[in-house]
Amino acid sequence: xxxxxxxxxxxxxxxxxxxxxxxxxxxxxxxxxxxxxxxxxxxxxxxxxxxxxxxxxxxxxxxxxxxxxxxxxxxxxxxxxxxxxxxxxxxxxxxxxxxxxxxxxxxxxxxxxxxxxxxxxxxxxxxxxxxxxxxxxxxxxxxxxxxxxxxxxxxxxxxxxxxxxxxxxxxxxxxxxxxxxxxxxxxxxxxxxxxxxx
Amino acid sequence: xxxxxxxxxxxxxxxxxxxxxxxxxxxxxxxxxxxxxxxxxxxxxxxxxxxxxxxxxxxxxxxxxxxxxxxxxxxxxxxxxxxxxxxxxxxxxxxxxxxxxxxxxxxxxxxxxxxxxxxxxxxxxxxxxxxxxxxxxxxxxxxxxxxxxxxxxxxxxxxxxxxxxxxxxxxxxxxxxxxxxxxxxxxxxxxxxxxxxxxxxxxxxxxxxxxxxxxxxxxxxxxxxxxxxxxxxxxxxxxxxxxxxxxxxxxxxxxxxxxxxxxxxxxxxxxxxxxxxxxxxxxxxxxxxxxxxxxxxxxxxxxxxxxxxxxxxxxxxxxxxxxxxxxxxxxxxxxxxxxxxxxxxxxxxxxxxxxxxxxxxxxxxxxxxxxxxxxxxxxxxxxxxxxxxxxxxxxxxxxxxxxxxxxxxxxxxxxxxxxxxxxxxxxxxxxxxxxxxxxxxxxxxxxxxxxxxxxxxxxxxxxxxxxxxxxxxxxxxxxxxxxxxxxxxxxxxxxxxxxxxxxxxxxxxxxxxxxxxxxxxxxxxxxxxxxxxxxxxxxxxxxxxxxxxxxxxxxxxxxxxxxxxxxxxxxxxxxxxx
Ligand SMILES: Nc1nc2c(ncn2[C@@H]2O[C@H](COP(=O)(O)OP(=O)(O)OP(=O)(O)O)[C@@H](O)[C@H]2O)c(=O)[nH]1
Ligand SMILES: [Mg+2]
Numbered sequence: 001x002x003x004x005x006x007x008x009x010x011x012x013x014x015x016x017x018x019x020x021x022x023x024x025x026x027x028x029x030x031x032x033x034x035x036x037x038x039x040x041x042x043x044x045x046x047x048x049x050x051x052x053x054x055x056x057x058x059x060x061x062x063x064x065x066x067x068x069x070x071x072x073x074x075x076x077x078x079x080x081x082x083x084x085x086x087x088x089x090x091x092x093x094x095x096x097x098x099x100x101x102x103x104x105x106x107x108x109x110x111x112x113x114x115x116x117x118x119x120x121x122x123x124x125x126x127x128x129x130x131x132x133x134x135x136x137x138x139x140x141x142x143x144x145x146x147x148x149x150x151x152x153x154x155x156x157x158x159x160x161x162x163x164x165x166x167x168x169x170x171x172x173x174x175x176x177x178x179x180x181x182x183x184x185x186x187x188x189x190x191x192x193x194x195x196x197x198x
Numbered sequence: 199x200x201x202x203x204x205x206x207x208x209x210x211x212x213x214x215x216x217x218x219x220x221x222x223x224x225x226x227x228x229x230x231x232x233x234x235x236x237x238x239x240x241x242x243x244x245x246x247x248x249x250x251x252x253x254x255x256x257x258x259x260x261x262x263x264x265x266x267x268x269x270x271x272x273x274x275x276x277x278x279x280x281x282x283x284x285x286x287x288x289x290x291x292x293x294x295x296x297x298x299x300x301x302x303x304x305x306x307x308x309x310x311x312x313x314x315x316x317x318x319x320x321x322x323x324x325x326x327x328x329x330x331x332x333x334x335x336x337x338x339x340x341x342x343x344x345x346x347x348x349x350x351x352x353x354x355x356x357x358x359x360x361x362x363x364x365x366x367x368x369x370x371x372x373x374x375x376x377x378x379x380x381x382x383x384x385x386x387x388x389x390x391x392x393x394x395x396x397x398x399x400x401x402x403x404x405x406x407x408x409x410x411x412x413x414x415x416x417x418x419x420x421x422x423x424x425x426x427x428x429x430x431x432x433x434x435x436x437x438x439x440x441x442x443x444x445x446x447x448x449x450x451x452x453x454x455x456x457x458x459x460x461x462x463x464x465x466x467x468x469x470x471x472x473x474x475x476x477x478x479x480x481x482x483x484x485x486x487x488x489x490x491x492x493x494x495x496x497x498x499x500x501x502x503x504x505x506x507x508x509x510x511x512x513x514x515x516x517x518x519x520x521x522x523x524x525x526x527x528x529x530x531x532x533x534x535x536x537x538x539x540x541x542x543x544x545x546x547x548x549x550x551x552x553x554x555x556x557x558x559x560x561x562x563x564x565x566x567x568x569x570x571x572x573x574x575x576x577x578x579x580x581x582x583x584x585x586x587x588x589x590x591x592x593x594x595x596x597x598x599x600x601x602x603x604x605x606x607x608x609x610x611x612x613x614x615x616x617x618x619x620x621x622x623x624x625x626x627x628x629x630x631x632x633x634x635x636x637x638x639x640x641x642x643x644x645x646x647x648x649x650x651x652x653x654x655x656x657x658x659x660x661x662x663x664x665x666x667x668x669x670x671x672x673x674x675x676x677x678x679x680x681x682x683x684x685x686x687x688x689x690x691x692x693x694x695x696x697x698x699x700x701x702x703x704x705x706x707x708x709x710x711x712x713x714x715x716x717x718x719x720x721x722x723x724x725x726x727x728x729x730x731x732x733x734x735x736x737x738x739x740x741x742x743x744x745x746x747x748x749x750x751x752x753x754x755x756x757x758x759x760x761x762x763x764x765x766x767x768x769x770x771x772x773x774x775x776x
Contacts, residue, residue: 035606036511036512036606038606038608039606039607039608039609040511040512040513041513041608041609042512042513044512044513048512048513049512051512052509052510052511052512052633053509053633054509055508055509056236056240057221057222057236058220058221058222058223058231058235058236059222059230059231059234059236060222060223060224060225060229060230060231061222061223062230063225063230064223064225132635132636132637135221138221138222138223139223141223142223191636194560194635194636194637195636197560
């Protein structure tokens with residue numbers, strides 16, 4: 001069997017980052033829970049803990065954050081599934097009547113945002129509200145949608161020049177995508193790191 | 199607790215800034231939050247100022263005009279008074295006071311006199327009520343009803359005046375609202391909360407003691423609030439002016455006098471009439487630690503954060519609610535809220551609260567170092583500015599300690615650490631635990647009335663008695679040497695001059711009272727300001743006020759106190775304790 005394509009390796013790298021985020025989140029909860037139940041003097045239920053930890057980050061930040069997660073999904077799908085280059089059986093061009101429609105690309109984007117995107121948008125910002133997000137981090141998060149739009153443009157460009165292949169565009173698309181992912185996961189990872197120092 | 203923070207005067211405005219900074223992203227193109235900006239502890243605030251020029255020359259344009267619905271906003275205190283106002287003409291002709299004066303030249307007696315006249319002069323009252331649609335006072339009612347009230351929960355409960363509504367509708371026009379559903383989605387808190395939870399349940403005044411504007415408005419506005427809502431919690435944070443000359447070359451003596459008059463008036467208003475507690479900070483201590491005012495103001499904000507934090511420890515939720523906090527401040531060992539409320543009615547004088555603040559990185563986790571950082575090491579009375587005490591005092595003399603702490607600590611251990619340092623019994627320590635963030639842990643300890651009970655404590659550098667003795671002596675000297683300057687300010691009419699003279703120089707006047715205060719400080723008596731004084735009206739009768747005085751000249755108590763100190767000093771000299 002031939003070694004997996006290099007894009008697949010990068011996909012795995014991205015998954016690792018994502019898993020890191022999830023591990024941080026779980027770890028954070030366990031640590032905080034143990035600190036509080038050790039010191040609170042009463043039994044603290046999960047619900048109470050959620051209520052106690054919850055804080056507002058502001059409507060502007062929430063808007064950017066939710067938008068970014070939705071865009072992230074779109075950017076990811078575009079990058080990996082736009083052309084048959086990576087997953088040859090599974091891509092945008094294999095659904096002919098969307099691909100040929102004049103709003104095809106938009107329809108694909110909308111589908112991605114609407115279905116899993118809205119799920120992610122519901123849960124991730126809520127999870128984020130249990131963390132301290134500093135103003136610097138909030139300002140950094142403004143970069144995420146910018147990076148993601150660059151990534152999406154790269155993918156669209158790849159799709160329109162297909163079957164010509166331009167690896168520079170793909171790489172740029174990937175780098176911006178993973179950077180945005182790191183920015184979006186930063187509150188979780190930083191929160192856990194702060195907790196671990198104690 | 200969710201205070202409406204009211205900055206008054208030049209210093210008040212600068213101190214308020216960090217409290218109102220927007221913690222949300224600034225998107226430039228659209229603000230999804232509208233006027234509901236995200237601040238620490240969800241506080242709201244307004245800046246009250248008398249000098250139009252000061253407001254207009256703000257370099258950063260931080261504050262907008264609150265009348266135009268801009269937020270954070272300023273309100274010119276005489277904004278409701280027209281140039282040709284008949285009330286003002288009357289006032290000018292009869293007394294020589296001007297409602298539209300631009301600043302009060304660091305004179306606390308100016309506004310004090312002005313507000314007294316409004317309570318006493320029947321003709322003036324009639325004129326004012328006629329001209330200002332039922333207002334008793336053209337300045338304080340205006341500031342309360344137009345500036346502060348709309349930000350508090352009182353505005354949703356009671357009837358709102360027409361003017362209130364114009365202000366709030368102007369506010370809502372500013373940013374186009376998203377469809378309601380989307381808004382709720384972006385701000386989950388809106389789903390299960392009504393308007394009320396976003397408004398403030400108490401007032402916190404910020405002002406420099408040592409100015410004319412800041413000091414003069416706290417009592418009158420409090421009175422206006424009390425008329426509307428007798429038990430609304432009102433706190434004040436006063437910054438005692440630093441030593442030396444300040445920027446527009448006002449001498450230390452003059453500012454000390456302003457500060458002393460202000461302190462005197464705030465601390466001799468009986469419970470239910472004025473503020474519920476005065477948090478005192480010393481500008482001199484802050485000045486030694488920080489280079490400029492903006493760093494000082496940043497520090498004040500940081501120090502108040504543990505009190506403002508709304509993330510309570512699970513299980514400790516309700517206790518920092520503003521009313522409960524107010525009762526604790528007045529508390530005289532009452533067993534339940536009813537008894538406490540009764541105690542408050544007993545015409546007490548408001549307590550002085552000395553804030554002590556310390557922060558350390560949270561992996562330190564050491565409670566003892568945290569508490570010692572805030573209160574200083576045992577036996578170190580005079581380490582001015584080296585520990586977290588923001589006003590000179592001896593923590594061992596405190597009647598109560600209110601501990602606001604952020605970090606993961608056990609309740610009993612916190613109490614033990616504070617008991618060790620202050621010698622207070624467990625019941626006199628109230629702990630408010632907050633979650634904070636995991637970057638650092640910090641503590642704000644408010645010591646209630648940490649003075650008294652010891653003869654000669656004013657000689658020990660670093661005690662509260664010492665600092666007060668100093669500024670009172672300075673002000674007496676200023677009063678004695680500056681009769682001309684005090685009495686012939688601007689356009690005082692002969693009538694006003696006469697009353698001012700009586701207030702300052704007649705026997706039983708402020709100078710006399712201040713001499714008494716010096717004696718009280720020297721003998722360890724508590725409180726040292728004992729009688730409400732007025733310029734135009736009748737001052738309180740001696741006998742009435744003296745009932746309230748809790749004299750702790752109990753000989754036994756003093757001897758133990760002195761001998762304990764002496765013993766400690768000896769043991770320290772011998773190196774047995776450190
Ligand atoms: N902490 C702090 N203190 C200040 C600041 N600006 C001025 N002060 C102090 O406040 C004193 C003067 O008080 P102001 O607030 O400027 O006076 P005011 O209340 O506007 O009263 P007027 O006399 O009517 O101008 C000065 O002597 C300083 O000690 C500031 O930004 N921060
Ligand atoms: Mg001023």
